[in-house]
Amino acid sequence: MNHEKIIILDFGGQYAHLIASRIRRLGVLAEIMLPRETTATDLADDSIRGIILSGGPQSVFADDSPQTDNEIFALGKPVLGLCYGHQYFAQALGGKVAPGTTGEFGRSEFTQDGKCPIFKNVPEKSVVWMNHVDAVETFAPGFEICGTTPHCATAAAWDSSRNFFSLQCHVEVTHTEFGEKMLENFLDLCGCSRDWSVEKFYQEQEKKLLEKVGDKNVFLFVSGGVDSTVTFALLTKVLGADRVRGLFVDTGLLRQGEVSQVEKSIRAIGADLTTLREADYFLKKLAGQTDPEQKRETIGHAFLDVQQEFFKKNGLDESWLLAQGTIYPDTIESGGTKNAAKIKTHHNRAPEVQKLIDAGKVIEPVAELYKDEVRALGELLGLPHELVWRHPFPGPGLGVRILCSDENFDETLVEKIDAFTMQPKKRPFVQLPIKSVGVQGDFRTYRHPAVLTSIPGEKTIDNLEKFSTKLINHYDEINRCTLLLGKNYDGNISKISVKKCDLSPERVARLQAADAVVTRLLREMNAYEKVWQFPVVLLPIFFNSVGSETIVLRPVDSIDAMSASVGKLSWEFFDRAAKEILENDPEISAVLLDCTSKPPGTIEWE
Ligand code: XMP
Numbered sequence: 001m002n003h004e005k006i007i008i009l010d011f012g013g014q015y016a017h018l019i020a021s022r023i024r025r026l027g028v029l030a031e032i033m034l035p036r037e038t039t040a041t042d043l044a045d046d047s048i049r050g051i052i053l054s055g056g057p058q059s060v061f062a063d064d065s066p067q068t069d070n071e072i073f074a075l076g077k078p079v080l081g082l083c084y085g086h087q088y089f090a091q092a093l094g095g096k097v098a099p100g101t102t103g104e105f106g107r108s109e110f111t112q113d114g115k116c117p118i119f120k121n122v123p124e125k126s127v128v129w130m131n132h133v134d135a136v137e138t139f140a141p142g143f144e145i146c147g148t149t150p151h152c153a154t155a156a157a158w159d160s161s162r163n164f165f166s167l168q169c170h171v172e173v174t175h176t177e178f179g180e181k182m183l184e185n186f187l188d189l190c191g192c193s194r195d196w197s198v199e200k201f202y203q204e205q206e207k208k209l210l211e212k213v214g215d216k217n218v219f220l221f222v223s224g225g226v227d228s229t230v231t232f233a234l235l236t237k238v239l240g241a242d243r244v245r246g247l248f249v250d251t252g253l254l255r256q257g258e259v260s261q262v263e264k265s266i267r268a269i270g271a272d273l274t275t276l277r278e279a280d281y282f283l284k285k286l287a288g289q290t291d292p293e294q295k296r297e298t299i300g301h302a303f304l305d306v307q308q309e310f311f312k313k314n315g316l317d318e319s320w321l322l323a324q325g326t327i328y329p330d331t332i333e334s335g336g337t338k339n340a341a342k343i344k345t346h347h348n349r350a351p352e353v354q355k356l357i358d359a360g361k362v363i364e365p366v367a368e369l370y371k372d373e374v375r376a377l378g379e380l381l382g383l384p385h386e387l388v389w390r391h392p393f394p395g396p397g398l399g400v401r402i403l404c405s406d407e408n409f410d411e412t413l414v415e416k417i418d419a420f421t422m423q424p425k426k427r428p429f430v431q432l433p434i435k436s437v438g439v440q441g442d443f444r445t446y447r448h449p450a451v452l453t454s455i456p457g458e459k460t461i462d463n464l465e466k467f468s469t470k471l472i473n474h475y476d477e478i479n480r481c482t483l484l485l486g487k488n489y490d491g492n493i494s495k496i497s498v499k500k501c502d503l504s505p506e507r508v509a510r511l512q513a514a515d516a517v518v519t520r521l522l523r524e525m526n527a528y529e530k531v532w533q534f535p536v537v538l539l540p541i542f543f544n545s546v547g548s549e550t551i552v553l554r555p556v557d558s559i560d561a562m563s564a565s566v567g568k569l570s571w572e573f574f575d576r577a578a579k580e581i582l583e584n585d586p587e588i589s590a591v592l593l594d595c596t597s598k599p600p601g602t603i604e605w606e
Contacts, residue, residue, distance in 0.1 A: 002047045003029040003196050006187070011035060011056030011066045011084045017329055017560055018172040019052055019082070021370045022180065027194030028187055040071035050078040050190035053085025055170060059134050060087050060097050078163035078190045080118075083132060086166045090157075093140030103133035108149040110169060116146035116158045118165045118185045122178040128155075128169035129176045135168070163189055198369075198376040202234075205365055209238045212363060213321060219245040220323035221303065222273065224254070224262030225393045227325030230378040231366055235323055236271040237381060244323075245272055245316075249306055251299065252279025252508060253397035256516040265387045278306050279505075282399075286503045290404035292437065292606035295503065299396040304353075322356055326364040327374055329560050371560060391533045392561065398515075400604050402507055403434060405540040408500040413493060428456060429471065430493050431478065434541060436605040438479030439598065447479035451592060453493065455483065464595040465566045472600045480601045482552060482592035486578030489546035489589060499540045499548055507549070511538040514551045514581045514588070521577050531567035532558040537594075537605045547589030551581055554594040556603055564598040 006023050010016035010032050023030035028049075033042070035053075043051060051072060058065045066084075070092045073079065081089035087097045110128040112119045128149070136154040139145065143166065147156030155168045165186065171179035187194070218235055222228045235244045246266065250259050259275065266273045282302050289295050310316070356362050366374050371392070378388040394400055411433045429450040438445040450471060457463050468481035501507065515536040522528040537552040553574065555567025578591035594601070 003200075004049050004192050005047050006030045006050050006052060006190065006192070007038075007043055007048055008032050008052045008054055009035040009038060009068055009085070011054045011088065012058060015055040015083070015170065015172060017370075017562060019054055019183075021372065021559065022172050022183055023187070024196060024370070024373065026180070026184055026187055027196055028192045029196040035066050035068035038072075039069045040075055043072050043077070044075060048077065049192050050080065050186065051075075052186075053079065053081040053088055055083030055085060055131070058084065059099065060084070060091050061099055061134065073162075073164075076162075078186070079165070080186050081164075081166040082172070083168060083170055086168050087132075087134055087136055089164070089166045090136040090139050090143075093143075095140040095143070096137045097134050098137040100133040100135055104130040104149065104151040106130065107175070108151060108155075108169070110147055110149050110155060112147040112156060113145075116156065116165070117189060118156075118158065118167075118182055119146070119178075120181075120185050120188075122181050122185075127175070127177045128171075128179070129173045130155075130169055132168060136166075139166070165189075198373050198380060201369070201373070202377060202380055205234070206238050209235070209363070209365055213239060213243075216319050216321050217243045217245065217316075218321045218323050218363065219247060219316065220325070221307070222246040222248045222262070222266065223325075223393065223395060223397075224248065224258060224266075224390075225325070226371070226378060226388060226390055227327050227366060227374055227392075229262075229266065229325075229383065229387060230374050230381065231323055231325040231364075232266065232271055233269050233378065233381045233383055234365055236269065241270055241272045245274065247307070247310060248273055248275045249303065250275060250277045250279055251282045251302070251397055251399070252505070253282065253299070253399045255393075255398070255519070256512040265384055269381075269383060274310075276306055276310065278302070281306070283503065283505055283508070286399070288502050290406040290502055292400065292403075295399055295404075295606075296396050299399050318361075321361055321363055322353070323363045323365065324353070325374075326367050328368055328370050329562060330367075389529055391528075391531070394604060398508060398511055399503060400606050401535055401537045402503050402511055403436070403537070403539050403606060404502045405434065405498050405500055408498065409433070410495055410497045412495050428452065429478075429481070430496070432539075432541060433496055433498055434539060436480050436601070438596075438601045445479045445600070448477050449480040449482055449594075450475070450478045451493070452481065452483045452595075459571065461566055461568050461595070465597055468595045469597060469600075472596065480594065480596045480605075482594050482596075485553070485574050485591045485593045486582050487543065487546075487590040488582050488586060489544040491544065493543050495544050497542050497545065499542065501540045507538060510549060510585060510587065511536065511551075513584060514538070517580045517584065518553065518577050521573060521580070525570075525573055525576075527569055527573060530569060531555045532564070533561070533603060534567065535604055539605075542589035544589075548587045550590050550592060551588055552592045552594050552605065553577060554603065554605070556598070558598070558603070561603060562598075564603055566595050566597065 008016045016032050020030035091097050108130045139157045142159040143157040145157050149155045157166045171182045222232050232246050285298050285302050375388050429452050432449045435446045518536050535554040539550040541550050556564040558564035
């Protein structure tokens with residue numbers, strides 16, 4: 001079925017995916033396209049009912065500011081411009097944008113004049129979320145101003161004859177009080193009947209899969225995570241268990257008890273699962289490796305070795321297709337995250353897999369869905385609640401949560417003297433002599449984490465996160481900030497040691513034990529579903545010569561993993577987790593809480 005659609009031209013940043021997932025939740029299929037590569041002809045199809053110009057991090061004055069084919073404005077379709085899209089709209093059609101100096105960030109009071117239909121059932125005054133420096137000075141002919149904020153006299157405008165709507169605010173963020181209402185009104189103005197839902201996707205996917213797979217059989221690697229399990233369940237339901245073979249690889253890098261848990265829940269849905277016990281193989285291949293990308297690559301190659309060995313032994317020939325649980329954000333090379341592939345190598349796009357993709361031998365049945373939609377599909381397929389709502393877990397597993405080092409060294413903390421002022425440097429933190437990955441301005445950074453030994457100001461996660469952002473913005477060499485939650489050493493930090501180590505079975509077991517404490521407490525304290533993901537990370541460092549490793553807790557709130565904030569759990573939770581981890585294992589020198597949002601930190605540490 002050819003669904004009615006809204007196209008979002010992705011001018012960068014994280015906004016486009018957020019807009020698309022909001023619109024889909026309102027029952028209309030939304031798809032993302034790249035402005036530079038999209039022409040008016042591409043958008044001419046009748047099924048495309050409206051166009052949204054997304055926000056983006058750039059200024060319209062930048063040399064390489066994203067542009068699109070302005071003939072799209074002559075298609076006669078409703079268009080909604082948001083933030084950068086609002087300014088682009090004005091500039092493209094003959095208005096004027098003025099470069100700003102101070103900007104308007106976060107909460108703002110918006111007043112609308114009651115005339116523009118995009119504000120139907122929106123009060124005269126409401127809170128909107130702003131994030132801009134430049135502002136529209138004059139709109140294009142045909143537009144009239146319909147909304148203002150105290151800082152921005154050109155916050156909203158519309159052209160009634162062409163159904164063009166232009167808003168400086170971000171309607172897609174939940175902080176904009178009536179943002180969803182405004183999007184709903186736009187869909188009405190586009191004449192959308194709301195013909196999209198996960199149920200309909202399922203019905204259509206059934207037909208598509210039968211056609212695509214033909215008389216072939218399908219195998220897939222199941223990680224036990226939501227995406228691959230839902231893919232497995234969907235394929236099993238549509239093709240029958242005898243044509244779908246799931247391979248679950250015990251890489252030795254899974255969480256405690258995970259192998260039996262995954263086997264049990266997948267067998268409960270009647271699917272054909274084979275567990276390949278390959279922990280020794282993976283850990284042997286990883287021996288001696290310390291570089292994050294090399295580890296990832298080794299894990300990816302080991303997966304393929306295991307797969308090929310499986311084919312040899314089981315006589316599966318080339319007539320089998322490979323299925324993967326790739327989801328929508330992984331498949332879209334969006335405007336603002338064009339470098340995403342370089343930020344981290346994605347498992348589902350390893351070179352060998354890419355060869356199979358190019359040969360048409362890969363099917364990715366949930367590639368059009370967002371995570372929340374994959375979960376809804378999982379529920380529709382009758383998967384157990386606990387499985388559907390499991391936290392996402394990376395393909396390389398604990399392999400990316402165990403940091404390694406190729407050298408031993410100690411750093412004694414002495415007061416450093418500033419070379420210019422000759423005064424002792426006063427820093428509110430301790431800098432760790434290791435590096436972790438971050439993402440700043442869409443580029444991968446590899447910089448030092450900081451440790452705060454106390455909370456500056458009020459003891460709230462919010463405050464801590466804000467302080468962390470300020471600190472990272474201020475110190476170039478820092479891209480992550482943590483708080484010291486608990487320690488096994490006495491006194492203040494006077495020495496930090498880094499231990500030469502790789503990914504050994506002992507270290508895996510150490511992390512598994514700490515991770516198991518966190519998972520159990522999350523369940524016991526009814527907090528598991530209060531965070532989106534909760535990596536527990538092992539660092540090869542220790543303080544004041546006590547213990548040999550450090551644990552980091554990394555709870556995050558997110559919608560799609562592309563941006564994240566610190567998970568808002570209680571201090572009681574963090575204190576209990578730190579206390580238990582330290583009591584259980586005297587080798588743990590300290591427990592840290594990662595209080596960095598994404599950006600500037602990534603969710604995982606490497
Ligand atoms: P980052 O660390 O980039 O992670 O903020 C975003 C999301 O992706 C997961 N992740 C991975 N998943 N292979 C995967 O299958 C990987 O190499 C990988 N690295 C990160 C991460 O857990 C988070 O949900």
